[in-house]
Amino acid sequence: MQQQEIWFSAVQEEERMRYDADQAFEAFRQRVAEHRTPKQPKRVIGWKSVFKYAAAVLVVGLVSFFSYQKGESNLKEALTQVEVEAPLGAQTRLRLPDGTLVVLNAGSRLVYPQDFGVDNREVELSGEGYFEVARNEKLPFHVQTPSLSVRVLGTKFNFRDYPNDEEAVIALLEGKVALGNRLREEAEIILLPDEQVTLDKEEGHMKKKSTKVKNSLEWTSGRLFFDEMPLPEVAKILERSYGVHITFATDSLRDLRFYGSFSRSEQDIKDILQALVKTGKVRYTQTEKEITLY
Known part of the structure; x- marks a missing residue:
């Protein structure tokens, strides 16, 4: 753009030097015409117009303000979240601030707040994770996926809910957990050791059965x-x-x-x-x- 602007400036200078005489005559003619042309009356802006423009400015201001507030809120939420991933072909082990051990299987993600363990112990899971939850009766441990919610005090369980899978599966090794269906209204299911619940994501129903949970944990080793x-x-x-x-x-x-x-x-x-x-x-x-x- 800078070269283009310089080129236009050079052309304008050349034209100015070439037509100075013509421009002088044209300027004289315009001044004569101005004296002959009656002046247009000044436009008076009424109060209604003032209020209309003021209201428009106010609406734009409010929309901008609330958009900013929402954006700032989303930014703060993003900055206060901790996200841990296990890439394809690998696993990730981590210890949460409360002492809970989590092992993420390949292609999985865990999200939890930076103040985890202060007022709550809530995490979000996408994929598969094995949890050894540190016991705290005052602060139950919650795991949420788009399909299921799990509430525990202190226990060991495996939870699998990949976004593209047709089923979500949770198997309990030790302790007790309460399962809530997030796809449809359904009573909570209490899970005991060596029991497994499978959720059909299409139909939205949970089914419980007995199983050898240790087989479900082979991937952790x-x-x-x-x-x-x-x-x-x-x-x-x-x-x-x-x-x-x-x-x-x-x-x-x-x-x-x-x-x-x-x-x-x-x-x-x-x-x-x-x-x-x-x-x-x-x-x-x-x-x-x-x-x-x-």
């Missing part, structure tokens, strides 16, 4: 455990654990279930895929991070 798990769920776990993308070329594979136990430190994604092939029902192709099952 670096193992992958599949207990008659549907193949689409197996694929999701492999995607998060190894940072790959898995697609199905044949829809009939989605009805298959798989059983197996693997060590992430000793076996890679190819070992697990070979185990699937040995069932005689699955084959695969792989190009870098893309895997197709057929």
Whole structure:
């Protein structure tokens, strides 16, 4: 823009020097015309117009003020939140200010306020996390996801609720927890050790059953455990654990279930895929991070 402005200035100077005489005559003619043209009466602005403009300015001012207040409130809230993530292919362990141990599985996120443990113990979970909650009867521990809310005093449990999963699952190892359904009106469910609740996100119903919860915690020690798990769920776990993308070329594979136990430190994604092939029902192709099952 600076070069363009300089170029225009040079042109204007050249034109001024070329037409000085013409401009002098034109200026004289305009002054004569001004004396002959009657002056227009001054426009008087009424009080109604003043109030109208003042009201418009006030409305704009109020909108700007409340927008600023809302933006400032959101900014303060964001600045007072602590967010911890476990990237794909990795896990994250953390100790909350109250002493609670949390292990986040791959592709998970935990958010809690900076003043956690002062007036409340509330956290938000996206993904899967194992919790060993420090006991505090005066301040119950709350975990919330878009689907479920969990209230405990002191306990050990596993909570899985990934955004793209069809189900949310919570399994209790020790203590007692109360579950609330956030998708529909439903009575709280009390969970006891070696019990599991599964929430169908589409229908919104919770179902409780007995289970071996220790199997659900294999991932915290670096193992992958599949207990008659549907193949689409197996694929999701492999995607998060190894940072790959898995697609199905044949829809009939989605009805298959798989059983197996693997060590992430000793076996890679190819070992697990070979185990699937040995069932005689699955084959695969792989190009870098893309895997197709057929």
